Amino acid sequence: MGFKSLKLFLVAAFSVFLVLFSHFANAQEPLDTKKTAKEGAFDPAKIILEHVMDAHEFHFFSYKGSDGEEHEISIPLPVILYSPQRGLSAFSYARFHDHDSHGIYNGYKNEEGKIVAVDANGNTDETVKVYDLSLTRNVVQMFIALILLVWILLTAASKYRKHGTNVAPTGIQNLIEPVVTFIRDEVGRPNLGVKYEKYMPYLLTVFFFILFNTLVGLIPGTANVTGNIAFTMVLAVISLIVIVFSTNRHFWGHIFWPPGVPIPVKLILIPIEVVSTLVIKPGALMIRLFANMIAGHIVITCFILLIFIFGAMNQAVGWGFIPVSVAFTIFLYFIEILVAFIQAFIFTNLTAVFIGQAFEGEHHDGHDHAEDPVII
Structure with missing residues (x-):
C-alpha cells in the first residue's frame, strides 16, 4: 500500500509540475515552439508512446553524426x-x-x-x-523470455533428478525452490484445497511467464510486454478457459438459478452472474496487470524526459535537474522490480481464487472441496 501511495503521489506531482510549467513554456517564444513542432523536434508525448507501444525494431538511442x-x-x-x-x-x-x-x-x-x-x-x-x-519486438521478446524461463527451470529440474531432495539446493535451484514453495503454500493450497496439485503446473507457468517477461522488459531498450493489452488479454482468456473447465453442475446451477432467491430477483441476478463469470473476472485479470505495468514504465520515462523538458526551457535548469531525475528514476526502477513480483503473484492468486470458486460447493455431493477463497 505504501509503494502504491508513493507512485500515485509521484504521478500527481509530475502532472501538476507539467501543468504549471506548460504555460510558461508556451508563453515564451511561441513562434519557436510552433517551429519546433513542425520540425518534429523533442516531443515528450511521442517518445512516451513509442516507449510503451509495440514496434518493428529494438531502438536504443539516436545520435547526430559528423555528417x-x-x-x-x-x-x-x-x-x-x-x-x-x-x-x-x-x-x-x-x-x-x-x-x-x-x-x-x-x-x-x-x-x-x-x-x-x-x-x-x-x-x-x-x-x-x-x-x-x-x-515485432513484443513477440521476439516473449520468445526470449520463454527460452530463458525454460532454460532456468530445466536446469533446476535436472538437479532434482540428479540429486533428489537429499542434497541442499544450490545455484538456480536455490533461487527457484523458494518461489515454487511460496506459490504452492500461499496460492495453491489455500484457494484450491486438496485439488491444488492438479493446477500447480498452470499456476507456476503463469507466475514465471509474467515475472520473466516483466523483468526482461525492465532492461533499457527492450519492450514492455506485460504492459501490452493484447498480452494480458490472452493470459486472461487462457485463465478463463481453465476456470470454465473447472466448473461443475453445482456452480452453473447457482449461476442460472440462484437458490433461495425470489424469482424477480433471480431474473436480475442471472445476467449479472453470467457477466461476472465470463467478462468481469477475466477483465479484472487483464486490466490490473496491464495498468500497473504500463503505469510504471510511463512514470520512469517521464522522470527521464523531465531533464530534456527543463533543458529546453533553460539549459542550466536541465543540467541541474539531472541528479534529481536520475535519483527518482533509480528509486522507481527498484520499485518496478518489486512490482513485477507483486503483479505476477496477484494475477496467479486471483486465477487460483476464481478456479476455487468454480468448483466450490462440491461438498454437497460428498466430495472434497477447496478452502474458502480469500480475495486480496
Missing part, C-alpha cells in the same frame, strides 16, 4: 506481410531506413509504426489489404 544526419542504434526485426492482392512479402525493417528508399520498400511504407501499401507515386493505396504478420 549532420541523425543515426539510430537499433536492431531491426523481420517484416512479414500478406496481401490478397500482392501475396506474401518478407524483408528486414531496416529497408525502410535506407537512404535511397525514401521510407518505401517493395510497395509498402511505414506510417507511425503501421505498415501500409502504397501505389507507384508513393501514396497510400486503400484498395490493398495488408495483414501484418511481422515478428
Whole structure:
C-alpha cells in the first residue's frame, strides 16, 4: 500500500509540475515552439508512446553524426506481410531506413509504426489489404523470455533428478525452490484445497511467464510486454478457459438459478452472474496487470524526459535537474522490480481464487472441496 501511495503521489506531482510549467513554456517564444513542432523536434508525448507501444525494431538511442544526419542504434526485426492482392512479402525493417528508399520498400511504407501499401507515386493505396504478420519486438521478446524461463527451470529440474531432495539446493535451484514453495503454500493450497496439485503446473507457468517477461522488459531498450493489452488479454482468456473447465453442475446451477432467491430477483441476478463469470473476472485479470505495468514504465520515462523538458526551457535548469531525475528514476526502477513480483503473484492468486470458486460447493455431493477463497 505504501509503494502504491508513493507512485500515485509521484504521478500527481509530475502532472501538476507539467501543468504549471506548460504555460510558461508556451508563453515564451511561441513562434519557436510552433517551429519546433513542425520540425518534429523533442516531443515528450511521442517518445512516451513509442516507449510503451509495440514496434518493428529494438531502438536504443539516436545520435547526430559528423555528417549532420541523425543515426539510430537499433536492431531491426523481420517484416512479414500478406496481401490478397500482392501475396506474401518478407524483408528486414531496416529497408525502410535506407537512404535511397525514401521510407518505401517493395510497395509498402511505414506510417507511425503501421505498415501500409502504397501505389507507384508513393501514396497510400486503400484498395490493398495488408495483414501484418511481422515478428515485432513484443513477440521476439516473449520468445526470449520463454527460452530463458525454460532454460532456468530445466536446469533446476535436472538437479532434482540428479540429486533428489537429499542434497541442499544450490545455484538456480536455490533461487527457484523458494518461489515454487511460496506459490504452492500461499496460492495453491489455500484457494484450491486438496485439488491444488492438479493446477500447480498452470499456476507456476503463469507466475514465471509474467515475472520473466516483466523483468526482461525492465532492461533499457527492450519492450514492455506485460504492459501490452493484447498480452494480458490472452493470459486472461487462457485463465478463463481453465476456470470454465473447472466448473461443475453445482456452480452453473447457482449461476442460472440462484437458490433461495425470489424469482424477480433471480431474473436480475442471472445476467449479472453470467457477466461476472465470463467478462468481469477475466477483465479484472487483464486490466490490473496491464495498468500497473504500463503505469510504471510511463512514470520512469517521464522522470527521464523531465531533464530534456527543463533543458529546453533553460539549459542550466536541465543540467541541474539531472541528479534529481536520475535519483527518482533509480528509486522507481527498484520499485518496478518489486512490482513485477507483486503483479505476477496477484494475477496467479486471483486465477487460483476464481478456479476455487468454480468448483466450490462440491461438498454437497460428498466430495472434497477447496478452502474458502480469500480475495486480496
